[in-house]
Amino acid sequence: MGYRYTLLVKTSSKMNNAKEEFSDLAYIDVKFENPYDLFKDWYKEACLFSTAMPNALCLATVSKDMQVSARHLVLRRIEDDGFVIYTDNRSRKTRELEEVPTAAMCFLWAYLNDKGQRVARQVRIEGDVVVLGKDSYADLYEKDKLFCKIRAYICRQDQEVDWNDLKARHDQLLNDVRLNKKSLPMPDHFIGYKMVPRAIEFYYARDTLIGDRILFERDDPSCPWTYKRIAA
Numbered sequence: 001m002g003y004r005y006t007l008l009v010k011t012s013s014k015m016n017n018a019k020e021e022f023s024d025l026a027y028i029d030v031k032f033e034n035p036y037d038l039f040k041d042w043y044k045e046a047c048l049f050s051t052a053m054p055n056a057l058c059l060a061t062v063s064k065d066m067q068v069s070a071r072h073l074v075l076r077r078i079e080d081d082g083f084v085i086y087t088d089n090r091s092r093k094t095r096e097l098e099e100v101p102t103a104a105m106c107f108l109w110a111y112l113n114d115k116g117q118r119v120a121r122q123v124r125i126e127g128d129v130v131v132l133g134k135d136s137y138a139d140l141y142e143k144d145k146l147f148c149k150i151r152a153y154i155c156r157q158d159q160e161v162d163w164n165d166l167k168a169r170h171d172q173l174l175n176d177v178r179l180n181k182k183s184l185p186m187p188d189h190f191i192g193y194k195m196v197p198r199a200i201e202f203y204y205a206r207d208t209l210i211g212d213r214i215l216f217e218r219d220d221p222s223c224p225w226t227y228k229r230i231a232a
Contacts, residue, residue: 026209028202028229035200035216035225040078042121042202046109049119059085060104061096069096075107076140081221082194083125086137088157089191097193103129105195120205127197137192149184150174196221203232 046054077084105125176182205211211232
């Protein structure tokens with residue numbers, strides 16, 4: 001027999017009573033010709049009202065055998081022509097990006113704004129992924145917290161590990177660093193990528209407003225962006 005579990009979202013009964021019979025359309029006011037500017041505008045608001053990690057994203061890749069995988073990462077930098085991330089070059093995502101250098105990113109921000117309105121914003125990005133030169137992201141590694149650097153040294157991503165062995169190596173390395181016996185320069189397996197978008201889609205909904213979507217597209221980086229409104 002199959003098993004079903006219905007997910008329930010707890011909301012205020014007062015809010016439900018006031019708004020359950022209301023419906024309207026959300027509207028995205030496109031003030032920018034460049035989707036990067038709109039992304040930065042939304043990201044700024046997400047940082048103000050959203051969760052502790054508004055820079056979290058879901059990255060989807062595909063293998064040459066058409067097996068799709070997805071995982072969450074952290075956006076490291078927004079540049080004029082793309083979105084920068086980095087990872088372990090021995091990981092599954094790296095193998096898949098070597099085989100098929102295209103991917104999709106997705107950001108989701110859900111929060112109460114300063115008016116007490118429930119806001120949902122999503123940004124979906126599709127495009128080509130290029131490998132960056134080490135000099136272009138070395139500064140990002142240097143800014144990383146200590147635990148991130150230690151992870152880069154003791155973890156071979158996706159490989160089976162013995163927890164006790166990993167714990168022992170962690171504690172030894174941490175002790176060496178604290179005693180200045182060991183430095184943690186950026187390791188060779190540390191790799192940076194830039195997602196160069198061909199499409200960026202913005203979704204916005206609020207309370208009981210039906211969502212609005214704006215899709216920016218271009219054929220290649222030399223072409224201007226065009227956009228259109230699409231149904232939710």
